[in-house]
Amino acid sequence: MEKTWNNKAWFMVLPVLLLVAFSAVIPLMTVVNYSVQDTFGNNEFFWAGTEWFSELLGSDRFYDALWRNLAFSLIILAIEVPLGIVIALSMPKTGWGVPLCLVTMALPLLIPWNVVGTIWQIFGRSDIGLLGRALTDLGIDYNYTRDPFAAWATVIVMDVWHWTSLVVLLCYAGLVSIPEAYYQAARIDGASRWAVFRYLQLPKMHRVLLIAVLLRFMDSFMIYTEPFVVTGGGPGNSTTFLSIDLVKMAIGQFDLGPAAAMSIVYFLIVLLLSWVFYTVMTNYGEGER
Amino acid sequence: MSDVTSTIAVPTRRARASVAGNSRGSARFAPLIPATYILFLMLPIYWLVNMSFKTNEEIQSRFTLWPENFTFRNYEVIFTDPSWYNGYINSIIYVALNTGISVAVALPAAYAFSRYRFLGDKHLFFWLLTNRMAPPAVFALPFFQLYSAFGLIDTHIAVALAHCLFNVPLAVWILEGFMSGVPKEIDETAYIDGYSFPRFFVKIFMPLIASGIGVACFFCFMFSWVELLIARTLTTTAAKPISAIMTRTVSASGMDWGVLAAAGVLTIIPGALVIWFVRNYIAKGFALGRV
Structure with missing residues (x-):
């Protein structure tokens, strides 16, 4: 759509600007302020320069949390994206199955995140949970509070349970936009099922898939509540992701300086990712239209 | 003339049959995938709902797939x-x-x-x-x-x-x-x-x-x-x-x-x-x- 150049449009954006500035810019400035100062209590602050940043970037704790978080994000993407595509491809296109699938699949997306954690905490317990009990009865030693592998498996399966539907719904939205005539053309050309997927459905899903991957990557990169409720970051530090580590530092130990420095580094990473997301969202969309 | 139509028609017909057969074959199993997925989604929710109608005594002592002593006490x-x-x-x-x-x-x-x-x-x-x-x-x-x-x-x-x-x-x-x-x-x-x-x-x-x-x-x-x-x-x-x-x-x-x-x-x-x-x-x- 052709847009007119009109700087008065700023007045319409102003309320949003003020509100978000209040809830984003002022807090961020506080963080910047703390990240370069040291305190010994009593609200007395001393200039610390880049001390906290060099401490953070030289500490294993930060890198451990970062790699753990990256590994988590990549694992859930590797599971959720192919699974989401397969489910979206096999979903019904017409009839009573469509609303049924859409509603039941979207349900986990609307559950409060700590309740998702609670559900899986209960579900996985070997004394009262269905999953934990079943695994124990099968002779598998499964205890997510003791065994790091079980904790990781639980957190990953929980995320797959929680968010695969997002990939499914997005892919499905891409699939139903393919006109029936395309399939007829493919049929006349004698295209195999794989060829239909590879040369017709996948290119049509390309854009929504990209959005799904980016959204899942970013949201899993700031995951906090669900693993916190289930494992509390443990056993040991094995499921301590970036956000959990940051909250531990900022609110648990009240280490303002290091926590602020970590917030800024964390935020810069997110900013970079947002930029990739934005470029994809806007430029790719223009090419399609 | 008839030769030409037959050479065109034959591969088309074969292709149509194979694609139709394919889709019929996968159509039979296709509903299974979403159904399994929905089952996977519903299991933990079912367990939560199931537990909410049980007494604490039953939750901790017995493993039941359905509340034996159905109770609204938790909601009360x-x-x-x-x-x-x-x-x-x-x-x-x-x-x-x-x-x-x-x-x-x-x-x-x-x-x-x-x-x-x-x-x-x-x-x-x-x-x-x-x-x-x-x-x-x-x-x-x-x-x-x-x-x-x-x-x-x-x-x-x-x-x-x-x-x-x-x-x-x-x-x-x-x-x-x-x-x-x-x-x-x-x-x-x-x-x-x-x-x-x-x-x-x-x-x-x-x-x-x-x-x-x-x-x-x-x-x-x-x-x-x-x-x-x-x-x-x-x-x-x-x-x-x-x-x-x-x-x-x-x-x-x-x-x-x-x-x-x-x-x-x-x-x-x-x-x-x-x-x-x-x-x-x-x-x-x-x-x-x-x-």
């Missing part, structure tokens, strides 16, 4: 104890406040982004997005200090304003997506007919994007409802949300699993009730209005 506890049901009221108050504020300020902004180009519009749009993507963990501590300074800790408005951080950008993006689908000629015709901007916006434009407003409200409601970290940090007692209250079911006699499960079930219900109305827009909402 929640509906009679003010410290429980106030949690729901608190949550609903700040979620409603947040939804109202977010959509009200997002409407004119989304209109500006969808209709006009202005100085710094793209940067502003991007900056809004970064707030949707910002980790709440980064903001928890500064929010606490900011709202302490204004004496707003433990009030509903504090949580409502804090949640604007990610809900206002979300509402702007979703509404912009819907508004861009409305042809610009409608605006121009209305101006020629002598409508003032506010009257045009309320009388003509808002009804046109009613579904978009509904979807934006739904997603603001949802993301405010599911968030825990900021809501928990900013409240102590008077405005404590249900999700934070759920973390304290440990009593002298051990975990009160039944009440915890019942509280969990009650938090799922609002989402489950409205999901039907937005089922066709869920993908669009999650993708920030960009599908």
